[in-house]
Amino acid sequence: MATSIDVSDLNIYYDDFLAVEGVNISIPARAVTAFIGPSGCGKSTFLRSLNRMHEAIRGARVEGKVLVDGEDLYGRGIDPVDVRRRIGMVFQRPNPFPTMSIAQNVLAGRRLNGERLKKAEADAVVEQALRRAGLWAEVKDRLDRPGSSLSGGQQQRLCIARAIAVEPDVLLMDEPCSALDPISTSVIEDLIHELKAEYTIVIVTHNMQQAARVSDQTAFFNLAGVGRPGRLVELGPTEKMFANPDDPATEAYIQGRFG
Amino acid sequence: MSTTTETETRAVVRPGDRVFRGISSISAIVIVSTLAGVAIFLTAEGVPGMTASADQVKSGETFLRYVTPLVFGTLWAAVIALAIATPVSIGVALFISHVAPRRLAQPIGYVIDLLAAVPSVVYGSWGILTLSSSIQPLYVWLERNLGFLPFFAGPASATGRTILTAAVVLAIMVLPIMTAICREIFLQTPRLHEEAALALGATRWEMITMAVLPYARSGIVSAAMLALGRALGETMAVAMVLSASGVISVNLISSTNPSTIAANIALSFPEASGLDVSVLIGTGLVLFAITFAVNVAARALVARHREFSGAN
Amino acid sequence: MTMTLTPPETRERTAPSLRTRRLPKAAVGALHGLAVLLAVAWIVGPADARAGLLAVVLAGIVPLWSRIVEGRRKAKDRLVTLLVTTAFGIALIPLGSIVWTVLEKGVPVLSREFFTYSMRNVVGEGGGIHHAITGTLLITLGATVISVPIGLFTAIYVVEYGDGTRLAGALRFLVDVMTGIPSIVAGLFAYALFVVIFGDGVRMGIGGAVALSVLMVPVVVRSCEEMLKLVPTELREASYALGVPQWRTIVKVVLPTALAGIVTGVTLAIARVIGETAPLLVIAGATDSVNFNLFDGRMATLPVFTYTSIIQPGVPPEPAIARAWGAALVLLLIVMLLNLIARLVSHVFSPAGER
Numbered sequence: 001m002a003t004s005i006d007v008s009d010l011n012i013y014y015d016d017f018l019a020v021e022g023v024n025i026s027i028p029a030r031a032v033t034a035f036i037g038p039s040g041c042g043k044s045t046f047l048r049s050l051n052r053m054h055e056a057i058r059g060a061r062v063e064g065k066v067l068v069d070g071e072d073l074y075g076r077g078i079d080p081v082d083v084r085r086r087i088g089m090v091f092q093r094p095n096p097f098p099t100m101s102i103a104q105n106v107l108a109g110r111r112l113n114g115e116r117l118k119k120a121e122a123d124a125v126v127e128q129a130l131r132r133a134g135l136w137a138e139v140k141d142r143l144d145r146p147g148s149s150l151s152g153g154q155q156q157r158l159c160i161a162r163a164i165a166v167e168p169d170v171l172l173m174d175e176p177c178s179a180l181d182p183i184s185t186s187v188i189e190d191l192i193h194e195l196k197a198e199y200t201i202v203i204v205t206h207n208m209q210q211a212a213r214v215s216d217q218t219a220f221f222n223l224a225g226v227g228r229p230g231r232l233v234e235l236g237p238t239e240k241m242f243a244n245p246d247d248p249a250t251e252a253y254i255q256g257r258f259g
Numbered sequence: 260m261s262t263t264t265e266t267e268t269r270a271v272v273r274p275g276d277r278v279f280r281g282i283s284s285i286s287a288i289v290i291v292s293t294l295a296g297v298a299i300f301l302t303a304e305g306v307p308g309m310t311a312s313a314d315q316v317k318s319g320e321t322f323l324r325y326v327t328p329l330v331f332g333t334l335w336a337a338v339i340a341l342a343i344a345t346p347v348s349i350g351v352a353l354f355i356s357h358v359a360p361r362r363l364a365q366p367i368g369y370v371i372d373l374l375a376a377v378p379s380v381v382y383g384s385w386g387i388l389t390l391s392s393s394i395q396p397l398y399v400w401l402e403r404n405l406g407f408l409p410f411f412a413g414p415a416s417a418t419g420r421t422i423l424t425a426a427v428v429l430a431i432m433v434l435p436i437m438t439a440i441c442r443e444i445f446l447q448t449p450r451l452h453e454e455a456a457l458a459l460g461a462t463r464w465e466m467i468t469m470a471v472l473p474y475a476r477s478g479i480v481s482a483a484m485l486a487l488g489r490a491l492g493e494t495m496a497v498a499m500v501l502s503a504s505g506v507i508s509v510n511l512i513s514s515t516n517p518s519t520i521a522a523n524i525a526l527s528f529p530e531a532s533g534l535d536v537s538v539l540i541g542t543g544l545v546l547f548a549i550t551f552a553v554n555v556a557a558r559a560l561v562a563r564h565r566e567f568s569g570a571n
Numbered sequence: 572m573t574m575t576l577t578p579p580e581t582r583e584r585t586a587p588s589l590r591t592r593r594l595p596k597a598a599v600g601a602l603h604g605l606a607v608l609l610a611v612a613w614i615v616g617p618a619d620a621r622a623g624l625l626a627v628v629l630a631g632i633v634p635l636w637s638r639i640v641e642g643r644r645k646a647k648d649r650l651v652t653l654l655v656t657t658a659f660g661i662a663l664i665p666l667g668s669i670v671w672t673v674l675e676k677g678v679p680v681l682s683r684e685f686f687t688y689s690m691r692n693v694v695g696e697g698g699g700i701h702h703a704i705t706g707t708l709l710i711t712l713g714a715t716v717i718s719v720p721i722g723l724f725t726a727i728y729v730v731e732y733g734d735g736t737r738l739a740g741a742l743r744f745l746v747d748v749m750t751g752i753p754s755i756v757a758g759l760f761a762y763a764l765f766v767v768i769f770g771d772g773v774r775m776g777i778g779g780a781v782a783l784s785v786l787m788v789p790v791v792v793r794s795c796e797e798m799l800k801l802v803p804t805e806l807r808e809a810s811y812a813l814g815v816p817q818w819r820t821i822v823k824v825v826l827p828t829a830l831a832g833i834v835t836g837v838t839l840a841i842a843r844v845i846g847e848t849a850p851l852l853v854i855a856g857a858t859d860s861v862n863f864n865l866f867d868g869r870m871a872t873l874p875v876f877t878y879t880s881i882i883q884p885g886v887p888p889e890p891a892i893a894r895a896w897g898a899a900l901v902l903l904l905i906v907m908l909l910n911l912i913a914r915l916v917s918h919v920f921s922p923a924g925e926r
Binding site for chain 3: 273275276278279280282283284285286287289290291293294296297300301303304305346347348349350351353354355358359367369370371373374376377378379380381382383384385387388389390431434438462463464465467485488489491492493494495498499521524525528529532533536539540543546547550551553554555558
């Protein structure tokens with residue numbers, strides 16, 4: 001359960017447009033890595049390439065290697081569906097399935113794959129996932145209510161529970177708090193702290209304070225120029241990145257001089 | 260078509276996906292081949308009739324001579340129907356979008372949509388048994404007062420089953436679709452344009468001419484074209500209402516009227532056999548070609564409207 | 572854009588009052604009310620054409636009066652509002668007349684016998700539409716069975732697999748073209764197709780189902796496509812991110828989410844083709860007997876029954892025409908019922924916030 005990701009020379013294209021260029025990064029296991037940077041710098045695109053979600057967009061393709069525990073995600077015979085079972089994702093806006101109840105949402109990843117669970121097993125999975133997502137106490141009496149009946153912050157935690165019910169090794173989070181109020185945000189940040197004991201977590205955030213609060217390692221992405229591809233500018237331990245970055249652009253961004 | 264992927268390395272396609280994708284593609288192919296089939300089968304069955312000599316068929320005419328009055332009647336009835344339906348549809352659409360109280364707009368829309376739900380045979384029955392007799396006095400009046408116009412030269416039909424009656428029924432039948440499209444377009448008018456006009460102190464009508472109608476012009480044209488396509492192909496109402504005699508005449512109110520292709524097929528097909536069937540299928544092919552052209556033109560207009568309106 | 576605002580008259584400019592003179596509301600209302608009353612009286616029956624003429628005159632007074640009191644711009648506005656409202660009134664006349672006529676002449680015909688007897692060996696009075704109802708239901712069922720899978724899967728292809736590709740674009744265009752196929756041409760197509768297989772003069776219920784499918788498929792594709800597009804991409808992505816293959820995502824997430832809309836669309840498509848006459852006249856033909864076999868010989872249907880009863884009523888014509896109105900009423904009720912069901916489904920299941 002200790003999965004690290006090594007990315008070497010990754011280029012991401014949309015058709016012929018080069019969106020992200022030459023990323024080399026190593027993401028350690030059981031730690032939180034934050035991606036920060038101005039809008040449109042390719043940090044979300046890069047995140048989505050880590051579990052091949054970018055392939056849901058027509059014309060997207062990559063060059064380079066993404067090694068997960070030594071195995072290339074883009075190697076021959078690798079099924080993106082299997083990749084995504086190991087590397088889960090939480091999105092910007094909470095997106096519970098509207099036709100399913102809270103419990104069904106949690107089980108979605110298992111049931112939609114055709115797995116047949118006994119009632120007791122299913123109950124156990126639901127309870128465990130909701131407990132780990134810190135939602136159990138709030139919803140245990142209404143598991144058969146629709147997922148959309150929850151508040152935004154609860155919905156997002158339901159989505160996290162849904163992602164961890166598949167028992168992935170890595171959790172990718174694409175600005176998970178940007179649609180939430182400050183209280184829900186803080187609940188989710190606490191949750192990230194707890195989850196990192198078991199999961200490798202990568203989080204994209206617009207909010208630099210959030211990166212500083214939750215992450216162990218921070219990567220700064222920026223555009224090489226107008227109309228040029230995004231690239232990884234600097235990577236380092238979070239304290240160092242915020243206190244004393246090497247690159248002047250990183251410093252300028254962290255001090256709020258652009259972005 | 261390449262079913263392979265954006266990523267060259269991805270070689271895995273799950274069996275479930277392959278099957279599902281296969282079924283979807285087959286359905287798409289069925290649709291394409293049906294459309295091709297319509298053209299092919301009509302041609303295959305129609306050509307013998309289209310090339311037959313005059314003495315081989317019941318009508319005793321070559322195909323061209325047989326079909327010409329029908330084409331005229333088809334176009335003539337559809338054009339009159341459109342001339343009636345267009346102003347009324349625009350009026351009704353404006354009523355719904357800009358005049359009626361907001362709360363009533365939606366129920367009124369439903370009521371107009373109900374017109375679209377009435378089956379054509381019901382329109383036909385109503386047209387022949389109710390409308391013809393109640394509209395007949397109007398024809399007498401038109402002949403007496405406007406008889407100097409070729410359209411109303413008369414003599415007025417005693418039954419009222421004239422091409423004008425048929426066109427009125429057609430107009431009622433295409434009214435809902437035209438109204439629905441116009442209403443949508445009127446409602447899409449950018450609110451800012453409307454408010455800009457009102458802020459200049461325009462009355463409601465001035466706002467409509469300044470902001471709504473210029474914006475909607477090409478949409479109205481394509482709505483009319485789509486309605487034209489419908490009117491051209493409508494069968495039963497005309498077949499039942501019209502008492503036709505295969506002439507070419509612009510006289511709207513007399514008892515000798517041109518027939519339409521669709522109505523002629525419906526009336527002649529049950530009793531036809533051999534080459535005569537083939538002739539009728541040939542006329543069907545001509546009708547298909549006409550409606551196809553009108554619809555393609557309408558779609559092209561709609562597509563262009565979308566590109567230029569900036570309101571998608 | 573032509574911005575032709577009538578320049579304000581100088582008199583108005585020198586007196587920039589916000590309180591311009593207006594027509595008394597009560598008088599305008601009374602004039603309009605009286606005009607509507609007279610027009611209705613004329614159309615419904617008790618009054619003759621003079622009442623209609625008077626209605627036009629009364630309604631026309633308002634803009635003229637407004638021209639004198641309120642000025643040209645306001646008068647024009649009133650005139651156009653009047654015309655637009657009249658257009659709406661005109662559109663209501665045929666609807667009202669049709670519904671009234673069908674009810675008035677159809678209701679007396681309805682009886683137990685009317686629904687349970689066919690026209691076999693019936694001359695003159697009596698008989699019923701059992702055979703026609705059977706045929707209509709069977710043929711429409713056949714058309715639905717053919718159209719729904721083809722239409723639904725094509726929509727899935729266009730939205731889920733081919734979105735943005737050239738083929739999907741071409742397909743969309745062809746479906747649009749198919750929407751414009753005249754119903755009689757669809758009937759001829761089915762006939763021509765079946766002649767190739769079964770030989771000249773073929774009449775079969777299943778042929779009617781095929782013809783109706785040609786008309787129904789594009790409607791189903793269109794509505795399913797719209798409904799699938801309404802399913803947020805985020806839900807698909809959520810499912811993919813859980814490691815669910817695309818086809819399971821479509822079956823378990825996309826289709827259930829769009830279900831209410833799809834049911835509505837299919838119901839409306841059925842309502843649209845169930846009243847089709849022309850194609851059935853060509854390929855299913857007419858008969859007086861009940862026929863339960865779609866693959867064997869002529870099959871009566873409600874629309875064709877209505878049509879033939881009116882066109883060839885026999886002697887004496889009255890009973891046949893009465894039966895035609897009865898059949899028309901039953902057909903109209905079925906269509907309205909289907910429309911009602913469709914509206915209810917879409918209303919009950921539409922997610923909160925929409926509509």
